[in-house]
Amino acid sequence: MTYTGHRVDSAWLEPDEHADLDLLVNGRSVRVQVPARCTLADALRERGLTGTRLGCEQGSCGACTILLDGLPVRSCLTLAVQAEGCELETAEQAPPSRELGALRRAFHEHRALQCGFCTSGFLMLAAGLLRDEPDAGAARVREVLSANLCRCTGGVPILRAVLAAQRELNGGHA
Amino acid sequence: MKPPPFAYRRPSSVQEALTLAAQAGEDAKFIAGGQSLMPLLALRMSRPSHLIDINRLPGLDELRQSGAGLRVGALVRHATLERDARLTGPWRALREAAALIGHHPIRLRGTFGGSAAHADPSAELPVVAVAMDATFVVRSTAGEREIPASDFFAGPLMTVLDPAELLVEARFPAPPPRTRSAFEEFGPRAGDFAFASTAVTLSTRDDGTVQQARIALGGVDAVPVRAYEAEQALEGEPLTDATVREAAGRAAAGCAPSGDAHASATYRRQLIATLVERALSRLKEER
Numbered sequence: 001m002t003y004t005g006h007r008v009d010s011a012w013l014e015p016d017e018h019a020d021l022d023l024l025v026n027g028r029s030v031r032v033q034v035p036a037r038c039t040l041a042d043a044l045r046e047r048g049l050t051g052t053r054l055g056c057e058q059g060s061c062g063a064c065t066i067l068l069d070g071l072p073v074r075s076c077l078t079l080a081v082q083a084e085g086c087e088l089e090t091a092e093q094a095p096p097s098r099e100l101g102a103l104r105r106a107f108h109e110h111r112a113l114q115c116g117f118c119t120s121g122f123l124m125l126a127a128g129l130l131r132d133e134p135d136a137g138a139a140r141v142r143e144v145l146s147a148n149l150c151r152c153t154g155g156v157p158i159l160r161a162v163l164a165a166q167r168e169l170n171g172g173h174a
Numbered sequence: 175m176k177p178p179p180f181a182y183r184r185p186s187s188v189q190e191a192l193t194l195a196a197q198a199g200e201d202a203k204f205i206a207g208g209q210s211l212m213p214l215l216a217l218r219m220s221r222p223s224h225l226i227d228i229n230r231l232p233g234l235d236e237l238r239q240s241g242a243g244l245r246v247g248a249l250v251r252h253a254t255l256e257r258d259a260r261l262t263g264p265w266r267a268l269r270e271a272a273a274l275i276g277h278h279p280i281r282l283r284g285t286f287g288g289s290a291a292h293a294d295p296s297a298e299l300p301v302v303a304v305a306m307d308a309t310f311v312v313r314s315t316a317g318e319r320e321i322p323a324s325d326f327f328a329g330p331l332m333t334v335l336d337p338a339e340l341l342v343e344a345r346f347p348a349p350p351p352r353t354r355s356a357f358e359e360f361g362p363r364a365g366d367f368a369f370a371s372t373a374v375t376l377s378t379r380d381d382g383t384v385q386q387a388r389i390a391l392g393g394v395d396a397v398p399v400r401a402y403e404a405e406q407a408l409e410g411e412p413l414t415d416a417t418v419r420e421a422a423g424r425a426a427a428g429c430a431p432s433g434d435a436h437a438s439a440t441y442r443r444q445l446i447a448t449l450v451e452r453a454l455s456r457l458k459e460e461r
Contacts, residue, residue, distance in 0.1 A: 008184045012224070015179035036182030036225065037215075057175060058216040059209065065279060072279040077212040079205075081182055082229060125279065146364040147277030 008036075008081055021084050025049065026093040034080045040066070040073075043080035044090065051091035051120050055149070062148030065121040065128075066090045072128035072147075089127070091120030099127040102165040112161035114152030121148050126162045130169055138163060177215035184227040188313065191228050192340060196315045198224040200337040205229065206249055209276065209284035210292040234287070234342060239265075244346040248287025252299075256281060265346070267305065267355035267373045271298035274357070277365040287341045290326065293333045296367040296393045300327060302357060303344060304398040305373035305390035311343040320345075327397035350386055353377035354460060356453040359392070360445050362436070368393055369437040370445040372401075372425070374453040376408070384408045389421070389450060394431035394442055401425035404450065413458040422451035 006019040013019050018033040025044065032043045041064040044052050055063035057076050064075040067089035093100055103123050106112070113119045122145070129136060129144045136144070141162055150158060181198075185191040195202055202224035205211050214220040228234070234249040239260055246255075246268075255261060255272035262269075275281055275289070275298050289299045290310065303310075303323035310321045312335060321334060323344070328334050335341065359371035371392035377385045387408040389401040404425035411417045426447035433439040 008182055008227075009186055011183070013182045015181055035179065037177040037179050039177070039212075042176070058213045059280070060213075062277070062279070071282050073283055074279055076216070077208055077280075077283075079177075079182070079208070079212075079225075079227075081184070082205075082208070082227060129278070143364065144278040147279055 008084075013081065019081055021080060023080070023083055023088060024086070025088045026090060032080060036079065036081055038080045039076050040068075040078040040080045040083045040088075041075035043083075044075065044088075049090055049092060053117055053120055055117070055121075060149070061118070061121075062125060063118050063121040065125045065148060067124055067128050070128065070131060072125045089124065091123050097127060097131070099130045099165070099169060100124075102168045103127055103130070103162065106161040106165035106168070107158075110157050110161035110164060112153060112157040113150075118148060118150045122150065122158055122162075126165070130162070130166055134166070134170060136166070141166070175216050175218060177212070178218060178221045180222050181224045182227065183224070185231070188228075188231060188234070188340070188342065191226055191231065192313060192315050192338070194224075194226050195338040195340065198226065202226060202337060204291075204340055206285045206288045207251065207283040208288075209280045210288055210294065228340070241348060243348040244268075246286050246344045246346070248285060248340070248342050248344075250286045252276075252281035252284050252286070252289070253278075255286070264306075264349040264353040264355055264375060267302050267357040267375065268299070268346075270357040271302045271359075271371075271373065274298055274359055274368070280365075286344060290323075290344065291333060291335060291341050293327050293329075293331050293397070294367070295330050295396055295398075296369075296371070298357065298359065298368070298371060298392065301371055301390045301392035301398045302355075302373040303346075304400065305375050305388045306346050306349075306355070307388065309345045309347075310341055311345060312339045312341050314339045323398075324400070329396045349375065350377040352379075353386075354457055356456050358449040358453045360449060370394055370431070370442050370449060372446065372449045372453055374450065374457065376413075376454075376457050378413070381412075383410055383412050387421075389425055391425065391429055391446055391450075394429040394446060399429060401428055401450070403428045408454075413454070418451055418454040418458060421454060422447045425450040 053063040055061035059077045203222040234247040252272040308323040355375040359368035361368040387405040404421040431442035
């Protein structure tokens with residue numbers, strides 16, 4: 001295994017090589033050595049950032065959702081090498097963004113989780129939505145939340161929590 | 175599962191991407207948003223030798239409207255189409271179809287070129303491209319060629335693209351005056367693969383009769399298909415409840431869906447009748 005300090009824009013990263021990447025996670029630089037086939041989710045988890053969960057590993061469940069340049073992505077459908085130079089935000093973010101902070105409180109108050117496996121994905125999905133579309137209507141919020149699966153709550157408490165967080169972020173009305 | 179091993183490279187221009195593709199051989203693939211290819215890798219249904227990452231290439235993400243029509247760059251994201259307020263009237267089906275693709279995070283990253291090149295029989299945008307008589311512009315080191323959307327799809331997950339060819343743009347010709355379009359689909363849950371879909375474009379004369387109708391169907395064959403008999407039932411006729419029903423019936427009768435564990439052939443055929451009727455009824459009301 002070679003740690004090449006690889007520049008993937010000027011030479012092939014071969015299947016048996018590792019690239020040295022600086023990922024920017026929650027405002028901090030995180031160095032990872034990964035092969036091309038390593039997903040962004042695995043790269044984060046292998047560096048101890050296990051707040052990002054892996055459910056299906058094929059883009060169906062949304063548990064691994066994080067923010068990439070402010071927008072929600074499934075980190076199992078993104079290669080770690082593709083995230084080079086992007087700003088990443090995960091459920092561990094401390095201090096949290098405005099949106100993530102409000103969502104954490106609202107999930108607690110509205111009992112928007114039971115087993116908790118899907119929670120970090122829902123938090124990041126909703127954080128991305130509330131930042132990008134602060135005035136999203138209830139139907140839009142519901143539609144966006146349909147991207148992720150929750151097997152415990154039935155989803156309604158999660159919807160309530162996200163709408164409550166949105167009210168808080170919009171100054172108590174909307 | 176984890177993706178199988180492959181070589182990876184991120185070129186900085188289309189020309190460089192094409193040169194790399196020509197060198198890397200027939201098992202190389204381009205990756206853009208990755209929203210279709212990454213699941214195929216995880217399921218080990220695809221084992222490319224090389225991935226050429228075009229996701230951030232400049233110049234391929236433009237959506238341009240002019241007198242000649244609409245040009246959609248290969249890297250235009252579904253969410254961009256979904257949110258573009260210019261996509262009304264003749265272009266509305268594009269916007270409606272994009273809004274129904276997968277889920278929000280998928281639409282933020284998935285691309286027009288990726289959806290077309292992936293060629294899933296239940297995909298939305300290929301159906302719209304066929305209904306709107308779009309032309310796909312593809313490039314390789316050997317040059318550029320234009321392929322009508324109706325000739326582009328070769329089967330489930332198959333196109334006529336050579337391995338070293340890159341789809342760079344879709345060109346939608348300017349429609350006749352008073353053209354409008356609609357897209358309808360049905361799937362079991364939000365974001366699921368649709369059982370059946372239809373894209374309809376209609377232009378009408380001053381007297382309200384249909385000058386040109388284009389009806390394309392998805393999910394009922396290996397590739398998007400045109401419902402020619404349904405189109406003929408409308409052309410020259412006024413849009414009435416009776417002509418709408420006649421066209422919807424002909425669309426259903428003229429397609430040959432196959433059944434699977436999720437939806438039988440009969441059910442898919444009934445869906446086509448309902449979806450075509452819904453699309454045409456909306457266009458009728460909006461006259």
